[in-house]
Amino acid sequence: MDLRYEAFCFADPLFYDEQQEIGAQADDFATALPVPETGWVTAGRGVWRVLHPEGRTLPGQGWKIHVSAGLDNALRVLVQVHEYCVEHRIAYKHLRSVLTLLARNSKYAPRDGSAKLVTIYPVDDNELEQVLEDLSVRLEGEHGAYILSDLRYGNGPLYVRYGGFAEQWVEHDGNRVLAIRKPDGRLVPDKREPKFSVPDWVKIPACLQSSIAARKAGDPDQFPYQVTKSLHFSNGGGVYLADPKAGGDQVVLKEARPYAGLDRARIDAVERLRREHQVLDRLAGVPGVPRVFERFTVWEHHYLAMEYMPGISLGNWLARNYPLTRRGTTDADLAAYAQRAQDIVARVEETIEAIHARGVVFGDLHPLNILIDEDHDDRISLIDFEMAFDVESGDRPALGAPGFRAPADRAGFEIDEYAVAALRLWLFLPLSQLTELAPAKLRGIADFAERRFALPDGYADTAVTVLAPRAASAEPAPAHTELDEQEPDWSLVRKQIAEAILASATPGREDRLFPGDIEQFRVGGACFGVGAAGVLHALDVAGAGRFPEHERWLIESVRRDPPTRPGFYDGSYGIAYVLENFGYRDEATKLLASSARLVEQTTEHALDTGLAGIGLTMLHFATVRQDNEFGRQALSTAVRLGEALETAAPPGNFARAGLLSGWSGPALLFIRLYERTGEPAWLSFADQALTRDLEECVEADDGSLQVRDGAVRTLPYAGIGSAGILLVAEQLARHRPDAVACESLPGLRESCRGEFVIHPGLLYGRCGLALALGMDPDPAQPIREAIDLHLARLAWYAVPFKGGLAFPGNQLLRLSMDVKTGSAGVLLALAALLDGKEALPFLGSTPSPQTTGR
Numbered sequence: 001m002d003l004r005y006e007a008f009c010f011a012d013p014l015f016y017d018e019q020q021e022i023g024a025q026a027d028d029f030a031t032a033l034p035v036p037e038t039g040w041v042t043a044g045r046g047v048w049r050v051l052h053p054e055g056r057t058l059p060g061q062g063w064k065i066h067v068s069a070g071l072d073n074a075l076r077v078l079v080q081v082h083e084y085c086v087e088h089r090i091a092y093k094h095l096r097s098v099l100t101l102l103a104r105n106s107k108y109a110p111r112d113g114s115a116k117l118v119t120i121y122p123v124d125d126n127e128l129e130q131v132l133e134d135l136s137v138r139l140e141g142e143h144g145a146y147i148l149s150d151l152r153y154g155n156g157p158l159y160v161r162y163g164g165f166a167e168q169w170v171e172h173d174g175n176r177v178l179a180i181r182k183p184d185g186r187l188v189p190d191k192r193e194p195k196f197s198v199p200d201w202v203k204i205p206a207c208l209q210s211s212i213a214a215r216k217a218g219d220p221d222q223f224p225y226q227v228t229k230s231l232h233f234s235n236g237g238g239v240y241l242a243d244p245k246a247g248g249d250q251v252v253l254k255e256a257r258p259y260a261g262l263d264r265a266r267i268d269a270v271e272r273l274r275r276e277h278q279v280l281d282r283l284a285g286v287p288g289v290p291r292v293f294e295r296f297t298v299w300e301h302h303y304l305a306m307e308y309m310p311g312i313s314l315g316n317w318l319a320r321n322y323p324l325t326r327r328g329t330t331d332a333d334l335a336a337y338a339q340r341a342q343d344i345v346a347r348v349e350e351t352i353e354a355i356h357a358r359g360v361v362f363g364d365l366h367p368l369n370i371l372i373d374e375d376h377d378d379r380i381s382l383i384d385f386e387m388a389f390d391v392e393s394g395d396r397p398a399l400g401a402p403g404f405r406a407p408a409d410r411a412g413f414e415i416d417e418y419a420v421a422a423l424r425l426w427l428f429l430p431l432s433q434l435t436e437l438a439p440a441k442l443r444g445i446a447d448f449a450e451r452r453f454a455l456p457d458g459y460a461d462t463a464v465t466v467l468a469p470r471a472a473s474a475e476p477a478p479a480h481t482e483l484d485e486q487e488p489d490w491s492l493v494r495k496q497i498a499e500a501i502l503a504s505a506t507p508g509r510e511d512r513l514f515p516g517d518i519e520q521f522r523v524g525g526a527c528f529g530v531g532a533a534g535v536l537h538a539l540d541v542a543g544a545g546r547f548p549e550h551e552r553w554l555i556e557s558v559r560r561d562p563p564t565r566p567g568f569y570d571g572s573y574g575i576a577y578v579l580e581n582f583g584y585r586d587e588a589t590k591l592l593a594s595s596a597r598l599v600e601q602t603t604e605h606a607l608d609t610g611l612a613g614i615g616l617t618m619l620h621f622a623t624v625r626q627d628n629e630f631g632r633q634a635l636s637t638a639v640r641l642g643e644a645l646e647t648a649a650p651p652g653n654f655a656r657a658g659l660l661s662g663w664s665g666p667a668l669l670f671i672r673l674y675e676r677t678g679e680p681a682w683l684s685f686a687d688q689a690l691t692r693d694l695e696e697c698v699e700a701d702d703g704s705l706q707v708r709d710g711a712v713r714t715l716p717y718a719g720i721g722s723a724g725i726l727l728v729a730e731q732l733a734r735h736r737p738d739a740v741a742c743e744s745l746p747g748l749r750e751s752c753r754g755e756f757v758i759h760p761g762l763l764y765g766r767c768g769l770a771l772a773l774g775m776d777p778d779p780a781q782p783i784r785e786a787i788d789l790h791l792a793r794l795a796w797y798a799v800p801f802k803g804g805l806a807f808p809g810n811q812l813l814r815l816s817m818d819v820k821t822g823s824a825g826v827l828l829a830l831a832a833l834l835d836g837k838e839a840l841p842f843l844g845s846t847p848s849p850q851t852t853g854r
Contacts, residue, residue: 003108003234005811006402008518010103014437014801015504015515016814018047018103028097032075033082040086045093046511046521047100048119051082053089058121061164061180061190063128063205067118067135068144068157070259071266074101074117077157080138081118090131092120105145107236107261107269107399111194114235115145115260121165129207132158145260145268146300148194153211160211162202164190169564171604176565187601194233223298225253225305236261236269237301241308249308251293252383256302265398270302272386277304279388283358288351288381309381311373314344316712318367318430324452324756326702331454338453341427344372347380348423352416355382356391361412363387365419366401367426402813403432409470421466428453430758431796434812435467438799442467445796481805483795490834493805497827498544500804501535501817505550510560513553516818517809523565526557528574528841529608529763534819537578541838542831546582555579555587563591566598567606568613568841569660569820577617577841580624592621605644606656607665608719611637615669616842619676631676638673641666642685648692655709657693658717658724659840660763664693667728668842674735683736690732690741693725697744704754705747718768719820722751727843730775749773753786760797760807761816762825762839766790774833777847787833794826 011017030049035042043050052058069077078094085092095101095117105114122128136154143157150159163180170179170187179187183201191197196215198204204212225242228250232239237255244251254273261269273295280292290307297303323329323337348370355362364387373379387397391412397405403426406418426432428449435442446460482488482496504515512525513532520530528534532554540546558575565571572595580588604610615637622630645666656662667689674682698708706714707721715721725741726748733742752769759765770790773783798805799815807823809816816822819840832839832846839846 002811004110005518005813007103007106007109008521009402009813010099010106012515012814014815016518016520016809016816017515018100018511018521029075029078029094030096032079033094036086039089044096047095047104048093049096050091050093051085052091056089056091056123058091058123058165060166060168061162063122063125063160063162063208064165065118065120065122065128065131065135065153066116066147066150066159066161067120067139068115068147068159068259069101069117069142070144071098071102071262073142073144074098077139077142077144078117081120081135084131084135084138085120088131090120090122090127092118094118102262102266105235105260105262107234107263109235111233111235112149112192115147117144125205125207128160128205132160132207143259146257149192149196151196151208151211151215153208160208161196162198163192167564169598171602171610176567176571176609224296225251227253234261234269236272242305244305251305252290252308254304254306256304258300258302263398267398273302273304276384276386276388279360279385280306282360283355283385286351286354286358288379289355289385290381290383309371309383310375311371311379311381313368314370314372315367317372317374318427319713322430322756325754326700327704327750327753328702329755334453338428338455340378342455344378344380345420345424345427347378349420351380351382352420355388356413356416359391360388361391361395362416362419363389363397364400364405365416365423366404367423368401370423401433402436402811403434405436407469417466421463424459424463425449425467428455429756431812434797434808437808437813437815439469441796441799448796481795481798481800483798483805490830494542494827494830495544496803496805497807497823497830498539498542498804500801500806501539501823501827502544502547503802503804504806504815504817507549507553510557513550513557514817514824515814516816517821519570519820520818523570524557524561524563526554526561526575527563527565527570528578529569529820530818532557533575533578534569535817535824537581537841538819538824538828540582542827543835544827551582551584555584558587558591562594564598565609566595566602566614567604567609568617569608571595571609572598573614573617574841577620580621603644605641605648605663605666606661607668608660610665611641611644612665612669615641615666616672619669619672620842623676634669635673638666638669638682638685641669641689645685645689645692651696651708653710655696655707655715655720657696657707658715658720658722659727660719660724662693662696662720662724663689664725664728667693667732671728671731671735672842683732683739686728686732687736687739687741690725690729690739694741694744697722697725697747699747700751702750703747704750705744706751716751716754716757716769717764718772719763722748723769723772726752726772727775730772730777731844734777749776749783753782755789755793757790757793759810759812759821760794760826761809761821762829763820764810765821766793767826767829771829771832771839771846774846791830791833 008016039054041052122131132153139156147159150161152159168179169176172189178190180190227240227242229241237257240253242253256269256273258270259268277295283289290309293305295304323333369384371381389395404419404422406415410418422432429445446464450460482493512520514535516530525531563572568574572591576588576591607613615634618630618634667686670682670686696707697705700706706716709715718724729741732739752773757766762768770787773787797807806815807826809821819825828839831837836845
């Protein structure tokens with residue numbers, strides 16, 4: 001569960017989006033902030049409104065001032081800042097609305113950007129001092145959440161941080177990040193972390209010395225615990241393991257920050273912590289509920305010390321034990337799992353009933369709040385009682401996990417009963433969050449769970465009775481789609497997917513054309529991976545046609561907002577590839593030329609963001625234009641990759657192996673260079689690169705070979721995972737079947753045969769596994785059956801949309817149309833598997849298109 005996605009679910013019920021100025025007019029701050037008719041330039045930049053006085057030139061970087069505020073005083077604070085900045089002709093930007101402020105200060109919004117309502121740009125240290133002095137008087141007594149990345153000035157809502165004013169970019173840890181320039185001219189990352197830091201060459205102005213002293217003045221002896229481990233962070237605070245300094249058993253400390261971590265009822269973390277303390281006191285002695293020891297405040301942060309409950313989350317337990325992710329699961333395996341899962345549900349119900357007997361609604365039951373202690377007969381504990389409430393109060397939880405949070409027509413104990421019913425199905429088919437996006441999927445999920453696990457008659461009906469919408473008007477539309485047919489008309493399916501993609505287009509927006517993953521709002525809506533370039537490419541490859549009005553949008557977007565990244569999937573090279581193929585040669589040439597310096601600065605190896613994608617694009621241009629200069633550039637890029645491979649860092653704790661993120665991308669470039677030059681050394685480099693990715697793999701208990709990610713999780717996907725290695729290793733085997741990496745082909749293929757995959761998409765889901773299996777030039781019957789099963793299971797996810805079919809993206813909370821996570825990727829996979837088309841640039845066609853049935 002990636003909690004970042006929740007913050008992008010506020011704005012639209014169907015698609016991930018940033019909270020724009022789409023709320024009621026009363027929420028639009030701009031209406032209260034008149035700008036002089038002359039002498040000022042205003043512009044929109046995403047969720048920000050920028051105001052800049054004409055004739056004033058800002059430095060590229062310096063000390064910037066941030067202003068924080070709560071929802072209740074935001075407009076009042078903003079008016080004061082606006083009047084002051086206009087009067088003194090100082091550039092600044094502000095969030096557009098209260099809804100935007102709520103979204104950015106919500107519990108699971110990014111912590112490094114939280115609480116910032118205003119950013120002010122002083123031109124030098126003298127102006128910095130003057131603005132701080134003047135605004136501290138104007139804003140005396142105002143409150144706001146603490147801005148974790150900054151230094152607080154005084155006791156009010158003013159904060160400062162040294163950073164970039166103008167956008168500059170540099171590569172760091174495989175990503176392009178905002179940069180600042182050192183005195184020697186080199187660009188380095190502009191650190192945007194949830195802690196205050198100053199670049200080592202920057203002198204702290206005299207006006208901030210007292211603030212620095214105040215920050216250092218905190219007495220560590222005031223804190224009565226020694227923190228030993230961080231368990232979890234949110235925008236509202238952290239959760240830690242700690243030892244009492246006075247002695248005693250280990251405890252869990254929960255931290256709450258004032259005015260931060262807002263929920264949809266606009267309640268902050270401190271108030272939720274107070275309520276949690278009250279509830280835990282009331283539940284004292286209930287088995288499976290942690291004891292509470294004390295609540296205390298240190299500095300401005302509030303803490304609750306609770307009993308440590310042993311075990312792992314039920315979510316992690318499922319990842320370890322769910323049988324349908326393994327190959328070769330037997331009926332006995334399914335029966336044993338089913339019995340254990342039903343026992344777990346019974347224990348959860350018993351604990352919830354004991355809580356209800358005290359008159360309390362838990363309010364936030366979901367797999368991450370349930371702990372299971374496998375060392376003590378699967379003993380169950382519940383954690384995180386901040387949403388719990390007295391059943392007589394009439395309250396409702398304002399936060400909740402998708403798929404487990406009850407609809408508005410449930411009240412009191414029914415809220416927990418709804419979550420338990422969802423848990424009953426989730427343990428057997430963990431797609432509960434999909435039912436929130438598409439309620440009509442509920443019946444199919446329940447029927448599959450009951451049938452596949454041979455559950456007792458009525459098990460599924462019991463859950464559906466609780467989960468189904470109650471109001472007649474709330475009955476979901478029929479769930480049946482063409483994909484549910486015994487033998488789908490695949491031509492019709494592809495036509496419907498294309499229709500849904502086109503129906504989702506928003507050409508009137510400048511930030512994106514097609515809705516996709518939340519990554520759009522980091523890298524832009526034009527790129528290949530999550531933007532318009534990839535979607536238009538997919539429509540063309542799949543035979544859906546060309547769309548000149550959308551192509552114009554892509555060209556205008558690049559002209560208006562040139563990419564600041566050179567990568568194939570996240571930047572200029574992927575866009576140039578599509579423009580070239582569409583015949584916009586001049587535009588493609590200009591885009592490549594404008595990216596030359598970015599390419600020179602790039603050291604990242606990956607196909608997604610780095611040199612592998614850049615080199616493959618150059619090789620493509622050399623071929624289609626018959627231009628040897630592009631060929632020389634591709635060769636030079638490959639040489640850089642070969643040198644980097646020789647000194648590549650050993651595998652880390654978290655996975656990077658696979659087509660997009662690992663050394664499989666460079667291996668693909670090496671193979672293509674061999675095919676162009678006939679030089680066998682390139683195959684040796686490809687073998688070495690794939691072997692490097694294979695070093696990140698572990699053999700699972702079913703004999704499959706999967707990429708290790710952390711201590712517990714393994715990944716089979718194409719973007720990051722074993723399917724991505726397989727896609728390239730199959731191509732190496734065509735030229736050098738005795739290569740070291742090709743010895744792993746059987747284990748890699750087995751990793752793609754699991755029956756359950758949580759996402760449908762191409763790079764991070766089921767379609768990528770099917771595509772990787774389809775690269776086998778002579779697939780055995782089990783491989784063909786696995787491909788057919790993957791295609792059949794697409795029915796789980798397909799959602800009718802405006803006469804077509806759409807697919808949910810990552811986390812299954814919203815529909816996505818992009819290549820990486822959504823419908824465009826599904827469309828490409830079907831074109832490859834059924835028609836032999838090239839699923840992704842540079843991969844080549846599948847050697848044996850499927851003629852699939854059921």
